[in-house]
Amino acid sequence: MRRMLFSLAAPVGAFVVTIIISSIALMLFGSNPISAFGDMLGHAAKLETQVDILNRATPLYISAIAAAIGFRMNLFNIGVEGQYLFAFLIAAQVGSLVVLPQVFHILLITTVAVAVGAAYAGIAGVLKVTRGVNEVISTIMLNAIAISGLIAFLQQRWQAEQENFTSTTLGTNPIEESGLIPNINGLLEIFTRDIGQGKELTGMLIVAGVVGFGYHFLLTRMRFGFDLRASGMNPFAARAGGVPPKQMVVAAMVLSGAAAGLIGLVELNEKAKFSPNPIKGLGFAGIAVALLGRNHPAGMIFAALLFAFLDVSAGILQNTQAATKEIVNIMQGIVLLVAVIAYGVTGRIQAREEARATAEALQETEGRVTEGTEVAV
Amino acid sequence: MTAAIELTGITKRFPGVIANDNVNLTVKKGEIHAICGENGAGKSTLMKILYGMQSADEGTMKVYGDVVNFNTPNDAIDRGIGMVHQHFMLADQLTVLENIILGAEPTSGGVIKFKEAEAHLAQVAADYGLTIDPNDMVETLEVGERQRVEIIKVLYRGADILILDEPTAVLVPQEVEALFDNMRELKAAGSTIIFIDHKLDEVLEISDSITVLRHGKTVASMANDGVTAHDLAELMVGSELPTPDTAESTVTDTVALEVQGVTVKAEDGRDVVENINFSIHKGEILGIAGVEGNGQGELIDAIIGTTDVSAGSIDLHGVNITKMSVRKRRELGIGYVPEDRHHEGLMLDSPLWENAALGHQTQAPYGSRWLINRDGARNQTELIKEQFDVRTPNIDVSAHALSGGNQQKLIIGRELTSNPSLLIAAHPTRGIDVGAQAAVWEQIRTARAEGLATLLISADLDELIGLSDTIVVMLRGRLVARLAPEDVTPRDLGAYMTGAATQNTDEAA
């Protein structure tokens, strides 16, 4: 119970600090924070907005899991950004080339996306274990290569091949209906009312749920997850305990990239193609969500919802003019930075507390002073 | 005459532990004063307080009669106190000169006057009869040289009170002699030396006065005059020091581990382990003696499988394991107690039951190829806790919350309860208290009686002699001697370890 309160203190505290700092920022430029936050909350109370929030939270959550898989073994996959965009592009192109029965068509597109994401992330993994190249640098470079090189190249190429080239046909050819995961408005409407404004709740929400559960099961129940966490906690102890370090690095990168491959499918299902201006930045935002949610499958749900709420709120702020909409990005940045600091501080307090409690418990049961000054805090 | 150092009523608490409890210490000017006590008695904490690295919760410190209050090492340095740390405080990629002048750089306008620094260094070195090349990179130096750099570093800053924190821990007996010669010269030049050690013969040889700490308290302070090792030992542990003593031999004829012609190359292509041959039988403990860094670590790595061998073969019960993964070897029954439990043994931030599973997570009761059996793992951990007397309120606390001795008992427990056929034990009792030490010895001996083959590596030569059925000595990657523990003394071992004595290598192999 105490533990629970402790782990809640940091994110809640971070959120409060964020509200305070962003209020100051708003007031500095003559906006009223109360009316701004009021507009945001009022907007979010609407069912249609909530659909928007869920649609936004879905890719953020998947992206966060992709990053978290790496973080859990102290592997920094900064390349989720490039992996998902690249996977999105290839999956959209492959999906547009064929028409198959729905199940197979969807499976094909999903498989391609997962495979491309996994393979692209795998490069960084292989470079790390065979050549000692730090994954942070290599994934940053691979991001640039994918985004400013390969994607630009393939887009040009495919567009050049298209007949009747107009602005509406930009991007890859559209995917037939059979390749798209249907929306799940029906599911939502069982509990609520009809969803208006032509909003559709993405079917990828269910996929995100499955991925989240899979991540949880992997970490807590599977031997591979144990090995993964052990490598993150202490790679040397893990190696001595039979965990093959090189295979683990490659496997974790591949798995992380596979999850990253799913991110773009949310937009793919919505637009049925890879447009010239796909939503970018989900990879970096996912890292933020993972950090805010402490790589915990449930924690990341809340973090993804918070980030999605802030993203979606930008629209209403622009409409009501209560504040500059960019404030929501500032809030995301601040909450992240304050939270990681707060986690560090509470983590240390918790460890000290635990050492003290353990020593005390022993003194009570044995009535003697325990030896050893080695308190590794 | 006022004392150089006078500490009164020093108390320092850490969460759950009182490291120093009302400690008193008086060191006269110009003497060598030994502070002894077993691991965890609070010696290092006391010295860190005296050197300003930590502050005491209670108590007063006087230097040459003046009450002082140190907040940083700088304050201590200003008072002429210098400390040589047990773990060398040197930057490998800096030169000797840079390491020495650090913090006391002669400068003009912020620019270091290297020429002047070098001249001053040469002067200091000459005054105390110590030699060193100031422009060597520290990474190229041997252990003894590094220690010399540390001592010069302190002298360079004009310290006349030197704290040496377990300086002999990393040295072989012959190097210890050289260090003691240096210490005598320093004393002759007027320095006061505080010398921390728990090897009693060394303490008796070099010190003028002795203070004994136990459980964070001063239990005695006396002149080195008619004191015996026996007296000191009793003061240190409150009872007689235990020594390991193997009962009758349990060695069988069945070979458990066969190592043939094993060679391991370092990254730079050097042979760090060269053509090693030995075998261990069921029920046998084979001890390897050697100065640290002579290839023992790499040999262990090769047997457990974390390093590749470049030549030779390793067979476990007739199965060639030379190319097997660590995991396969583990599954075949190799238990491993690593040299440094924090480095290779534990996940400090994970609960005890997960730590117990580490290394055995693919096997019952901890898990299987695919899944982890949480209940099985927890039950097994409870069992280890009972059988091996791991003192912990429950098995969900993080490993870092346990004392060093209990952490070690957990490791020994998890390895021995997994029914290994070969145990690799590197320094199994390093840094743990006496009670836990005796328990660990007892457990290894019991397993040996049940047919366990053990490869023991230890810097504690008494432990090595007391536990082993056979002792081999490793020097520069080779086995240079094979000895029977019954007729060998620590001093003999030291001679072989440094190459001062040699044995026919055919016999060794």
Next chain:
Amino acid sequence: MSKFNELPAWLRWPIYALLGILLLTLVQIISDTDRLTRVSTSREMLRWAVPIFLAGLGGLFSERAGVVNIGLEGMVILGMWFGAWGSITYGPWIGLLIGIFGGALGGLLHAIATVTFNVDHIISGVAINILAPAITRYLSDEVWASPTTSPATSTPDRYDLPILGGGTVGGWESPDILQSVAQREWFFVSETAELLRGLTTNLHFVSIVSLLLVPFTSWLIWRTRFGLRLRISGENPNAGEAQGINIVFYKYVGVIISGGLAGLGGAFISTELSGLFQGGNSAGRGFIGLAALIFGNWRPGGVLFGALLFGYVFGLDLKDLDGTASHALLLVNTIVLAGVVVWALARKRISDAVLAGLLGLGAFYWWLSAEAVPGWWSNILPYVLVLLVLVFFAQRLRMPVALGQPYRKGGR
């Protein structure tokens, strides 16, 4: 070879550079382009290289103090905004100072998180990279009523160096030696002079400062008390602390200087390169700066060399609309990779040799089979280059020993 490695760095890097120019000259003989050694190419190279170099040098100060700084990108972005705002409000010179200040603020934030609160360096860097663009968008929107662009900025006048670049000194117009050499058509010498003209004429104040920062930083790092203490903070902070050095102070200073330099690089981008603040114009230069730092083995001269190399590839691309110069560069790649093969074979590193050989053959085949290369190739070439350098030389690099490790005073 080993003798060569013993030469001081200030001699070695120019020799590498001359070898590179020689290679370019030779390749140009059999190619359809003369752009490889044109002054416009080297001028573009420098314009690209300056912000990369400043970011990389910033990284050097931070990482020498033991703090990994992937937040450089964010600090460059802060510098871009603050530099633009400063130059619009107070003129070009104050603009640069305010740009430095903006980047330094980012550095301060990174220092607070990593040094005081012991947040993982990569995590803090990622947070800053997320926060910085958000802040600049917000400020832009509030100040200029547009989240992505500012009005035009102003920048100081440019200079020609006297004698080497025909600059004027006190009214006296000095001769332009390099230009006259460049016009002689002496093999290799003229090409070298032509390329050097890009570094001596039409120079921005910040470019001159950048070039001067190389010897200055070397002196600061290796000759002064500050430098020694900064280095111990990254090599073995506990040893420094034991000698009474305030490690926290040096880490803070290192990271703040880091941010300031990155900020200057950002201000250079928004005031000189693009002439306005525009979101996204940092174009990952902070990250590339980090790559230049690694490429340059955490040494000032190496960072400059790396920045110029990356700047060359980017700069060449800008003047190479038909892709012929980039095509010729493929041959350069081939020859360099062949050199790597020889180097690897001499060291008996067979896998390196095979890998380099295959890559070299690929580049050669491409060169043979195509007349020009598409634009996207030059876009990614610098990044590929970084990866290749890391692939072949990662194990030879010597980073500060305690880089990225948490430090707590008193070892707790």
